[in-house]
Every structure is written in C-alpha cells, then in structure tokens.
Amino acid sequence: MRWGILATGGIAHAFTSDLLVSGFDVRAVASRTTEKAAAFAAEFGIPTAHGSYDALAADPDVDIVYIATPHPQHIEPALKMIAAGKHVLIEKAFTVDAEQAALIGDTA
Numbered sequence: 001m002r003w004g005i006l007a008t009g010g011i012a013h014a015f016t017s018d019l020l021v022s023g024f025d026v027r028a029v030a031s032r033t034t035e036k037a038a039a040f041a042a043e044f045g046i047p048t049a050h051g052s053y054d055a056l057a058a059d060p061d062v063d064i065v066y067i068a069t070p071h072p073q074h075i076e077p078a079l080k081m082i083a084a085g086k087h088v089l090i091e092k093a094f095t096v097d098a099e100q101a102a103l104i105g106d107t108a
Contacts, residue, residue, distance in 0.1 A: 001063045001087070003024055003026045003027060003062065003066060004026075004028040004030065004059060004064070004065040004086070005028070005040070005065070006053055006065050007031060007067070008039075016066075019066075027046065028048035028050060028059050028062050029056075030050040030051070032053075034050075034051030037049035037051055048061065057081055062086060063086065063087060064087040065087070067089070067091065071092070071093040074095055075104065079103070079107055082104070
C-alpha cells in the first residue's frame, strides 16, 4: 500500500516518521498550500507534494490516505478520498459525532 498524508501538522509529522521507520512507502503529501506540502515532502523525502486535497485524491500513486486535519475537518476529506477509491485512516477523534462516523462508514 502506497501512503498519502493529508495535512502537515505535528501529528502528521509523528505518524509519517513512524511509517517510514517501519518501512512503509509514503508517496505523497497534501496541504492547503504547495509551500507547506513541499516543505513536508522535503523533510521526509516524499516524492510528491500537492497543494490541494483534490490533487491527492487524484494521485494514482496513492492507495491509502492518513487524514491528519483537526477532527472537525475530517468528514470532507475522508469522503473525498473514499469517493476517489482510496482507503483512509483517520486520526482520533474520528469525527465530531456519530452521524458523521456513520456517513463515512456507509460511504466506504
């Protein structure tokens, strides 16, 4: 499975470090700006930096996306990645309520 990282905050840094130390293939990162994505990609040796979440969703080299936005913002990118055929791993808290959690589960 080829990983994509969605967002570039502190938890994304820790999780990406853990993936790489464990031998996983991290292929891309996306942020709201190309500059933030490029800096994150350079730090971790990730080959592709996207300046939008849509670009990550369209990336054919990514199979699974770690969603590291603040939890109130998990729902939209999770549904976007699932619609694009990606697997998702969402950091806790999963969503803000049971209705959002059910929607992600039902969509997947």
